Amino acid sequence: MTAPALNPPKRILMGPGPSDIHPRVLEAIGKDTVGHLDPFYLETMNEMQNMLRALMKTENPLTFAVSATGSAGMETAIVNSVEPGDNMLVCINGVFGNRMTDVAERAGANVSNIEKPWGEVFSVDDIVQGIEQSNPAVVGIVMAETSTGAFQPIKEIAQAVRDAGALLLVDAVTSLGGMNVEVDNWGIDILYSGSQKCLSCPPGLAPVSFGPRAVEKLNNRKEKVRSWYLDATMLASYWGEERVYHHTAPINMTYALYEALRVIHEEGLENCFKRHLDTHRALKAGLETLRIEYNADPNHQLPMLNAVKIPDGIDDGAVRSSLLNEFGIEIGGGLGAFKGKVWRIGLMGYAAREKNVVLFLSALEELLKRQGYQLEPGAAVAAANSIFQS
Numbered sequence: 001m002t003a004p005a006l007n008p009p010k011r012i013l014m015g016p017g018p019s020d021i022h023p024r025v026l027e028a029i030g031k032d033t034v035g036h037l038d039p040f041y042l043e044t045m046n047e048m049q050n051m052l053r054a055l056m057k058t059e060n061p062l063t064f065a066v067s068a069t070g071s072a073g074m075e076t077a078i079v080n081s082v083e084p085g086d087n088m089l090v091c092i093n094g095v096f097g098n099r100m101t102d103v104a105e106r107a108g109a110n111v112s113n114i115e116k117p118w119g120e121v122f123s124v125d126d127i128v129q130g131i132e133q134s135n136p137a138v139v140g141i142v143m144a145e146t147s148t149g150a151f152q153p154i155k156e157i158a159q160a161v162r163d164a165g166a167l168l169l170v171d172a173v174t175s176l177g178g179m180n181v182e183v184d185n186w187g188i189d190i191l192y193s194g195s196q197k198c199l200s201c202p203p204g205l206a207p208v209s210f211g212p213r214a215v216e217k218l219n220n221r222k223e224k225v226r227s228w229y230l231d232a233t234m235l236a237s238y239w240g241e242e243r244v245y246h247h248t249a250p251i252n253m254t255y256a257l258y259e260a261l262r263v264i265h266e267e268g269l270e271n272c273f274k275r276h277l278d279t280h281r282a283l284k285a286g287l288e289t290l291r292i293e294y295n296a297d298p299n300h301q302l303p304m305l306n307a308v309k310i311p312d313g314i315d316d317g318a319v320r321s322s323l324l325n326e327f328g329i330e331i332g333g334g335l336g337a338f339k340g341k342v343w344r345i346g347l348m349g350y351a352a353r354e355k356n357v358v359l360f361l362s363a364l365e366e367l368l369k370r371q372g373y374q375l376e377p378g379a380a381v382a383a384a385n386s387i388f389q390s
């Protein structure tokens with residue numbers, strides 16, 4: 001029995017990830033596969049690691065891509081920095097703090113939590129108090145909460161974590177490539193990300209970086225890391241100079257991430273972050289004319305993930321399915337407590353472009369109008385365009 005030929009529809013991916021893939025990245029993934037110890041591949045790994053370090057603003061030698069998605073990046077970060085019985089403080093203000101807690105408990109950590117309502121972020125005082133109460137070896141926090149659209153400043157809390165002698169573990173899955181992330185300067189000890197958000201690469205790789213303090217702890221563990229596949233001590237021997245076989249690397253995904261990083265560095269980090277911010281400001285101006293409000297607190301809104309409240313009386317499912325089926329645009333619905341209440345509009349990587357904002361706003365206007373929503377025709381697109389022009 002033969003299934004039909006594969007013919008995926010053309011979508012504009014403006015949800016919480018995956019994001020639109022840059023055409024050069026799709027081209028790269030189709031190039032010839034070589035062996036995972038081929039000199040060409042080893043050189044490609046080195047160059048890719050260098051580009052990752054430059055993006056993360058770190059000199060950390062132990063910077064590489066885990067062969068799996070962002071959640072495996074999370075698991076890699078945790079199993080390698082936590083020993084069974086360690087105290088870990090995890091900050092929860094959305095879905096991914098909860099996931100981090102679950103992973104840490106499975107890794108044998110003795111987890112404490114501090115919590116904030118979804119859409120709010122943690123202050124330095126919150127962190128200091130949490131540390132005083134739980135005396136953690138590791139503090140885990142999400143920089144860009146994709147479930148709520150809230151941006152957690154990291155630099156300010158990093159010092160407090162360091163003063164307490166703990167390691168700072170940061171989820172940069174949605175932030176990396178869309179906003180400034182400074183591993184060394186800020187004092188992040190362990191960072192992980194994912195390929196399919198602002199890096200605009202297909203899902204399947206999770207960049208991670210371990211700083212000197214995390215590596216020291218790793219090298220002085222009393223027992224082995226409780227995951228064979230994600231053990232950074234073994235992965236370091238493959239990604240480092242020894243090139244000891246561990247698992248067969250996903251060669252063509254490495255090509256994809258390599259090209260995605262080239263695209264970002266060619267544009268320049270500052271330009272790339274500014275593009276994310278500009279498209280966010282234009283989208284926000286357009287949504288304002290439609291009386292659509294953001295969920296996250298106004299001082300902490302993410303540029304690449306716009307979580308907004310669905311207006312009263314509007315049918316969530318009807319809007320999202322028409323966006324997809326008539327206009328080819330995917331946006332995300334709410335997760336967990338936000339199901340049916342929030343839309344998540346992604347402006348990640350290659351999707352963060354002027355034409356997508358304008359198309360989305362005009363499509364949304366049409367779909368709201370169909371449901372009897374009061375609006376001024378054309379106002380949303382005009383507001384967005386005036387931001388782009390200024």
Ligand SMILES: *Cc1c(COP(=O)(O)O)cnc(C)c1O
Nearest residue numbers: 069070071096144146173174194
């Ligand atoms: C998407 C995401 C993850 C999980 O990544 P997957 O690639 O879906 O496994 C983790 N943390 C945050 C903040 C995310 O947005």
